Amino acid sequence: MEDYIQIKEKKDCVGCRACEKICPQKAIIMQEDEEGFIYPIVLDDKCVKCGICKKVCPLLNEVKKEKPLKTYAIKNKDEECARKSTSAGIAYLFSKKIIEKNGCVFGSKLNKDMTVNQIEVTNLEGLDEIRGSKYIFSDTKETFVDVKNxxxxxxxxxxxxxxxxxxxxxxxxxxxxxxxxxxxxICHGVPSQKLFLKYIKYLEEKIRQSIIYYDFRNKEKKVWGNFCAKILTNNNKNVYINANSDPYYYNFLKGNTYRESCYDCKFAKKERVSDITLGDFWGIELIDSNFYDDNGVSAVLINSEKGRKLFLELVNDIEFKEVLLDDILKKNKNLERPTERKITRNNIYYGIDTLSPKKFVKKNLIIKNKVKNFIKTIIPIKIKNKIKKILK
Ligand SMILES: Cc1cc2nc3c(=O)[nH]c(=O)nc-3n(C[C@H](O)[C@H](O)[C@H](O)COP(=O)(O)OP(=O)(O)OC[C@H]3O[C@@H](n4cnc5c(N)ncnc54)[C@H](O)[C@@H]3O)c2cc1C
Structure with missing residues (x-):
């Protein structure tokens, strides 16, 4: 057996950089494949075959997972905080508690050049930079080393x-x-930065302006349950995009564009690797219609004693209701299994280097059932909920 990391199949690497960062010889570099996902390459002339890289790979080694101790539906008492966040802004509330104790928070930032990476934040203003879901691979860069320090x-x-x-x-x-x-x-998978950049180029050509910000889950025009993105251009123009009629977003939601390891995810399970797991509480209106909130309802899994203690610090900032794990699972299947890899994934990145942005998007990021999708986006969420209740 080789004493250094060798990725034989793409599904066998999540691109976390643990192997690269642990190597005392700096013998591992991360290289993008043709789709734009990073993988480790071992430099023969530097590697001493100590095997330490293999010992830290989260796919080659078992990482302790815990069954959730408690599961909740949570609303944020601060409406503005919830509206600025993806679900109910619970990530922000936890982060704020740690910042107030002179601690630091690591999260994902969308840069002005539309790349995404993990950064360290040490003050409340910084928390706004990492707020919100970015439906792209977020590079961990140097953060594992920074966390240790x-x-x-x-x-x-x-x-x-x-x-x-x-x-x-x-x-x-x-x-x-x-x-x-x-x-x-609760994660259904991540597309590559290269795909997102290609799509941004396509959008920029279409609207003839440069894009300087992209908010994936904006709540200014639509309420929480509708997926609506907001783009900010260099001319200070706001553009709103409905997920179901957008080529990148539609194919993201359909699971057509993810890293190969996402379809074989070892962590899409009820047992969790983290202290706390967050998600959107899809279907809360079917469990308790009074708990539904247009600003967002989060599903929160408390997986460790440490997580429970941190949760107790939030009780004055939130409204919460204990639920069953199965209540969350009903509409959030990634708590049980990875997203299914469909045949549509096979050629979706094909031509990313050779086709123009417009040709690439038209040929690869196809939207099916455009009319049906459009109708779905114009039905108000309250009517949708009523229909769901009748069907239930
Ligand atoms: C790629 C992706 C897939 C998701 N899939 C699901 C799903 O299937 N079901 C579900 O219920 N919820 C899913 N979520 C989670 C959901 O969108 C919310 O992020 C979550 O509910 C927390 O909401 P919040 O309002 O508390 O915090 P938010 O304001 O959304 O903050 C979320 C935190 O996550 C971090 N983050 C954002 N994007 C990334 C990224 N790409 N990589 C790493 N960290 C990131 C940010 O730093 C931020 O601190 C997904 C999120 C992402 C990024």
Whole structure:
């Protein structure tokens, strides 16, 4: 058996960078494949075959998972905070508690050049930079090393990321730290940055302006349950996009564009790698119609004693209702299994380097049932909920 990491099949790497960052010889570099996903490459002339890279891979090694201790539906008492966030802004509330204790928070930032990566935040203003879901692969860059340094300084740290990133971080750290809180979300998968950039080029050509910000789950025009994106251009123009009629967003929601490891995700399970798991509480209106809120309702899984203690600090800021894990699972299947890889995934990145943005999007990011999708987006959410109730 080789004593260094070798990725034989693309599904065998989540791109977390744990192997690259642990290598004392700096013998591993991360390289983009043709689709724009990063994978480790071992440099023969530097590698001493110590095998440490294999020991921190979250797919080659078992990372401890816990069954949730408690499961809740949660609303944020601060309506503005909920409206600015994806679900109910619970990630923000947890993060705020740690910042107020002079701790730091690691989360995902969308840069002005439309790339996305994990960053460290140490003040409340910084929390706005990492707020919100970015439906793209977020590069961990140097953050695993930065987390370790902060932990060793006895700082309280929250790391928010995909379940596989949390597993990678834990493998990299090798031991539990009392001052580390990990938060993941129910995740259906991530497309590559290269795909997102190609789509942004297509949009820029279409609207003839440069895009400087993209908010995936904006609530200014639509309420929480509708997926509506907001784009900000360099001329200060706002453009709103309905997910179902947008080529990138539609194919994201359909699961057609993800990293290969997402379809084989080892962490799409009821047992969780993090202290706290967050998600959208889809179907809350069927469980308790009075608890539904246009600003957003979060599904929150408390998976460890540490997570429970942090949750107790939020009780004055939230309204909460204990639910069964199965209530969350009903409309959130990624808590049980990975997204199914359909045949539509096979050629979706084909021509990304050679076709023009317009040709690429038209040929590959196809939207099916355009009329049906359009009708869906114009029916108000309250009517949709009523229909669902009658059908139930
Ligand atoms: C790619 C992706 C897929 C998701 N799939 C589902 C799903 O199937 N079902 C479901 O219920 N919920 C899903 N979510 C989670 C959901 O969108 C909300 O993020 C979650 O409910 C928390 O909402 P919030 O309002 O508390 O926090 P938010 O304001 O949304 O903050 C979310 C936090 O997640 C971090 N983050 C955002 N994007 C990324 C990223 N790409 N990689 C790593 N970290 C990131 C941010 O730093 C932020 O701190 C997904 C999120 C992402 C990013």
């Amino acid at each position: 902060e932990l060793l300084k006895d700082k309280k740290v929250i790391y928010i990321g995909t379940p596989c990133q949390i597993a990678g971080l834990k493998s990299f750290l090798k031991k539990d730290f009392d001052n580390l809180y990990t938060i993941d979300f």
